[in-house]
Amino acid sequence: MHLDFRPLFSGSTGNSELVAFDDTVLLIDAGRTGKLLDEAIKAQGFDMRRVRAILVTHEHIDHIRGVGVLARKYGMEVYASAGTWAAMAEKVGEIPARQRCEFCPDEDFYIDRVNVSPFSIPHDAAQPTGYALSCGGKKVSVMTDLGHTTRELLSRVEGSDVMLMEANHDIRMLTDGTYPERLKRRILSGKGHLSNEACGRALVDMLSAGRPRVYLGHLSEENNVPELAYSTVARMLESAGAKVGRDVFLSMTYPDRAAQAASL
Ligand SMILES: [Zn+2]
Numbered sequence: 001m002h003l004d005f006r007p008l009f010s011g012s013t014g015n016s017e018l019v020a021f022d023d024t025v026l027l028i029d030a031g032r033t034g035k036l037l038d039e040a041i042k043a044q045g046f047d048m049r050r051v052r053a054i055l056v057t058h059e060h061i062d063h064i065r066g067v068g069v070l071a072r073k074y075g076m077e078v079y080a081s082a083g084t085w086a087a088m089a090e091k092v093g094e095i096p097a098r099q100r101c102e103f104c105p106d107e108d109f110y111i112d113r114v115n116v117s118p119f120s121i122p123h124d125a126a127q128p129t130g131y132a133l134s135c136g137g138k139k140v141s142v143m144t145d146l147g148h149t150t151r152e153l154l155s156r157v158e159g160s161d162v163m164l165m166e167a168n169h170d171i172r173m174l175t176d177g178t179y180p181e182r183l184k185r186r187i188l189s190g191k192g193h194l195s196n197e198a199c200g201r202a203l204v205d206m207l208s209a210g211r212p213r214v215y216l217g218h219l220s221e222e223n224n225v226p227e228l229a230y231s232t233v234a235r236m237l238e239s240a241g242a243k244v245g246r247d248v249f250l251s252m253t254y255p256d257r258a259a260q261a262a263s264l
Pocket residue numbers: 011012015060062063145218
């Protein structure tokens with residue numbers, strides 16, 4: 001069983017990750033235009049016609065912008081929680097009933113041989129979810145757009161070989177920055193976005209489980225800098241006794257281009 005994971009785009013301008021377990025190719029979110037996602041997939045040596053399903057985390061536009069166009073053009077299934085379906089129905093337009101798949105968060109299901117385990121996350125959306133996918137003893141998870149983590153949440157992604165974890169902002173840059181107070185409060189709230197520091201803490205809490213490859217995702221272009229996100233998380237891991245590059249591998253993601261692939 002071969003696992004391939006490629007964050008195609010990550011950030012407030014659009015999010016999408018490609019996951020392939022052998023021949024089962026899935027997209028988690030499709031937050032750029034259908035055209036851009038088409039090109040991005042092609043550039044990675046994949047074909048959108050091979051994408052079996054799109055798994056949607058929540059209805060914010062940076063996660064669903066291309067969902068309707070791609071579903072109508074290619075006929076793949078689209079999976080989302082009932083709350084997300086209701087909240088995104090208008091924005092994604094008409095999708096044939098046979099392609100509309102609804103799940104209950106915290107209830108596993110299968111796509112081909114891939115076990116999909118969606119879990120509820122705290123975010124200011126209708127019924128947002130993260131995903132843990134596993135097959136053939138390999139596990140990949142995506143946990144982005146959440147205000148805080150809990151032990152229960154971390155237990156869902158623990159043991160992942162590859163994970164994408166949000167490192168949205170540096171708290172100091174956000175609080176000192178130019179965003180309106182209301183927006184700052186929303187981002188910092190328990191249902192907002194995960195800071196570099198909170199991301200680092202969550203990873204430290206999961207240290208004992210395997211040697212994961214971690215992608216830092218959904219970086220704010222206004223309130224974060226890639227080097228700062230990396231060094232904050234790396235420093236926290238190292239002070240907890242982990243060696244970055246040996247016990248845990250850190251990779252960056254980008255708003256406008258694909259990150260380096262994880263292939264195992
Ligand atoms: Zn987002």
